[in-house]
Amino acid sequence: MKKNVIIGQSGGPTAVINGSLYGAACEALKKTEQIEHVYGMINGIEGFLNNKLMDMSTLVPTGELELLKTTPSSYLGSCRFKLPESLSDEVYPKLFEKFEQYNIGCFFYIGGNDSMDTVSKLSRYAEQTGSDIRILGLPKTIDNDLVETDHTPGFASAAKYVATTVREIATDAAVYDNKKSVTIVEIMGRHAGWLAAASVLARRFDGDNPVLIYLPEVAFDQEDFIQKVQTALETTPNLIVCISEGINDGNGMFICELASDVGVDNFGHKMLTGSGKYLENLVKEKLGVKVRSVELNVSQRCSSACLAKTDLDEAIASGAFAVNAALSGKTGLMVAFDRISDVPYEIKCSLKDVNIICNKEKTVPLEWITKDGSDISDAFIAYTRPLIQGDVEVPKKDGLPHFAFRR
Amino acid sequence: MKKNVIIGQSGGPTAVINGSLYGAACEALKKTEQIEHVYGMINGIEGFLNNKLMDMSTLVPTGELELLKTTPSSYLGSCRFKLPESLSDEVYPKLFEKFEQYNIGCFFYIGGNDSMDTVSKLSRYAEQTGSDIRILGLPKTIDNDLVETDHTPGFASAAKYVATTVREIATDAAVYDNKKSVTIVEIMGRHAGWLAAASVLARRFDGDNPVLIYLPEVAFDQEDFIQKVQTALETTPNLIVCISEGINDGNGMFICELASDVGVDNFGHKMLTGSGKYLENLVKEKLGVKVRSVELNVSQRCSSACLAKTDLDEAIASGAFAVNAALSGKTGLMVAFDRISDVPYEIKCSLKDVNIICNKEKTVPLEWITKDGSDISDAFIAYTRPLIQGDVEVPKKDGLPHFAFRR
Numbered sequence: 001m002k003k004n005v006i007i008g009q010s011g012g013p014t015a016v017i018n019g020s021l022y023g024a025a026c027e028a029l030k031k032t033e034q035i036e037h038v039y040g041m042i043n044g045i046e047g048f049l050n051n052k053l054m055d056m057s058t059l060v061p062t063g064e065l066e067l068l069k070t071t072p073s074s075y076l077g078s079c080r081f082k083l084p085e086s087l088s089d090e091v092y093p094k095l096f097e098k099f100e101q102y103n104i105g106c107f108f109y110i111g112g113n114d115s116m117d118t119v120s121k122l123s124r125y126a127e128q129t130g131s132d133i134r135i136l137g138l139p140k141t142i143d144n145d146l147v148e149t150d151h152t153p154g155f156a157s158a159a160k161y162v163a164t165t166v167r168e169i170a171t172d173a174a175v176y177d178n179k180k181s182v183t184i185v186e187i188m189g190r191h192a193g194w195l196a197a198a199s200v201l202a203r204r205f206d207g208d209n210p211v212l213i214y215l216p217e218v219a220f221d222q223e224d225f226i227q228k229v230q231t232a233l234e235t236t237p238n239l240i241v242c243i244s245e246g247i248n249d250g251n252g253m254f255i256c257e258l259a260s261d262v263g264v265d266n267f268g269h270k271m272l273t274g275s276g277k278y279l280e281n282l283v284k285e286k287l288g289v290k291v292r293s294v295e296l297n298v299s300q301r302c303s304s305a306c307l308a309k310t311d312l313d314e315a316i317a318s319g320a321f322a323v324n325a326a327l328s329g330k331t332g333l334m335v336a337f338d339r340i341s342d343v344p345y346e347i348k349c350s351l352k353d354v355n356i357i358c359n360k361e362k363t364v365p366l367e368w369i370t371k372d373g374s375d376i377s378d379a380f381i382a383y384t385r386p387l388i389q390g391d392v393e394v395p396k397k398d399g400l401p402h403f404a405f406r407r
Numbered sequence: 408m409k410k411n412v413i414i415g416q417s418g419g420p421t422a423v424i425n426g427s428l429y430g431a432a433c434e435a436l437k438k439t440e441q442i443e444h445v446y447g448m449i450n451g452i453e454g455f456l457n458n459k460l461m462d463m464s465t466l467v468p469t470g471e472l473e474l475l476k477t478t479p480s481s482y483l484g485s486c487r488f489k490l491p492e493s494l495s496d497e498v499y500p501k502l503f504e505k506f507e508q509y510n511i512g513c514f515f516y517i518g519g520n521d522s523m524d525t526v527s528k529l530s531r532y533a534e535q536t537g538s539d540i541r542i543l544g545l546p547k548t549i550d551n552d553l554v555e556t557d558h559t560p561g562f563a564s565a566a567k568y569v570a571t572t573v574r575e576i577a578t579d580a581a582v583y584d585n586k587k588s589v590t591i592v593e594i595m596g597r598h599a600g601w602l603a604a605a606s607v608l609a610r611r612f613d614g615d616n617p618v619l620i621y622l623p624e625v626a627f628d629q630e631d632f633i634q635k636v637q638t639a640l641e642t643t644p645n646l647i648v649c650i651s652e653g654i655n656d657g658n659g660m661f662i663c664e665l666a667s668d669v670g671v672d673n674f675g676h677k678m679l680t681g682s683g684k685y686l687e688n689l690v691k692e693k694l695g696v697k698v699r700s701v702e703l704n705v706s707q708r709c710s711s712a713c714l715a716k717t718d719l720d721e722a723i724a725s726g727a728f729a730v731n732a733a734l735s736g737k738t739g740l741m742v743a744f745d746r747i748s749d750v751p752y753e754i755k756c757s758l759k760d761v762n763i764i765c766n767k768e769k770t771v772p773l774e775w776i777t778k779d780g781s782d783i784s785d786a787f788i789a790y791t792r793p794l795i796q797g798d799v800e801v802p803k804k805d806g807l808p809h810f811a812f813r814r
Binding site for chain 2: 043046072160171201294303306308
């Protein structure tokens, strides 16, 4: 008897998480001899528990399936639902009853650390109970912090957005080049500095902006920072400094927390401020130069304008690879990328044990962070540059991007 | 004897201010029978007073001139230099000596209100002193607040960036559609709400986000705002609210000022917060729902990814038109756009008296602001939509936009 396939998305969205969905759905829809229906989970396993799912084949005649490739954010909706540690919790039989109810033979979950934790638990439960359902993880996260894979889909397009935007901000900052100024750009990344590091790609020549780059991997020293800003201003009057939101003192205190206990608004709420805003005030106080901070915010993960073709192609490939792996009996694994070479850039898909991936974080190697924690090495550039290559044309309607949209 | 031409840029940059420069420079470089040299002023009239200028023809062999079209920000650098009201100030003869020194016959200044003030004063001084130098203004401002012209170059690309980004943020916000949330997007515009109004273009159908839009033209009522947010959340669980940074109480008090006297950082500095951040706290306090605020920031004026072809073409055309007008003896005027029709969209360039343009601000007509100041009419959409049409391919190098760059 033919079985059905279900695909879910979980955690924070990226620009290509729907590329992975597209890749898996297309491949599964082709396998008509083995697969009956291809379902999409609405709002991850949380929605699935409430029978929220859709038939992905309905997107073919409307053209929505093709639109998925260039639609940022999670088309199927997401959830943040952590399964209990104990596999004897009642949620497990409940979920597997649902799988049975919908005759699911393969379940693909697209997500980051937490989603891989879900894949790990469900595949262990399946093994324990003798279920033959195949459960596989597809990586996605702009944070690039999954172990056992060269990189994660979503990182490159976010990195391209960061590098493009930092270059544009540097161009903007340079118009009053007869006056000194500092622009602090705050980039996503709480514990891993991959995205902030990618700002180095905006640099066109030695000494070009961004001159200073700070990641959470190295303890942030405020005095040293001010000293470096002062020195840099002598040769770069319109200085761009890029920081991860998660820069910290090395003892568990985020820089942004240093300010958060000070401001209180009309309602008595703490005025939470970002690390960039804190450093803006620090520079103003210590150096008295013109300074502003810019938070790149959610556009880092949902901008469609800076989609990297390499990233999108790989997301699609990971989806197709997962379907074939599951059909050949694989379970409890995550699709990973193994890099074969930088020049010419070449990777291949592989499968890694999801149990050693979940709940771990891959940070930027310390040897790629230079100049006492204020710069990024050429090795990082060699690693990242191939990933951001290639542009993707986004279909337009009335002058604006035309996205797939689930009503 | 042949004369020289000089072109300057002033005020805040836009995505197409270099398009105007390109248009003027190309046209002037063609007129070899009337024009000897085509100069660019570095850092506006402030730099010119210090002999900072360049020969634009040097950009032809390097290909930099072509790159100008897709390079955001002011290639020549900018200044904020207000000429004294009294035409008997010593700066006027100084400037005109410089014009004479460089054998300038035509001066083109690309800018907004303040730059048109410079054009007004210099052309009046020229008239007073019998100088035959022709001085013309070329409009540019993302704020779209110049009178006597249908719109200004730079507005449309910024509007396209705003609408695109708001649509992407709405897509991002919808992934947890089983939970209520409010996202407040703060958009540039201190006194005129054109850009915030452009967020309405992100709306695909009646009731789609952004559901609420607030401009500085209408007094902002906090209680009414909270009421409207509450009502909107009933039908739109992931609500997007767009606001101009300049929303105010109608009595000269900006909403962002209501919070600014509260927070004080470690150094005793006031923690200046934006209107979006203030409203984020207000919604949290009054409604207790999940809420975040996003400030679109400088990318609104310097993003190259959302260049509107119509905008760029018009900027280039305005430059060429100015050169021909000056050569036919016109002075003391600004190039303006007169709209001939919306469908099909058609405009023509004209010349308007710069004296009635400078130091005035064109705000959004009140009849285009609906639902007690919380929405935008179809008439605004009919006005703005033609302006954002067409994409522009930006040359890339190593996966990132390749911009013209003055060392």
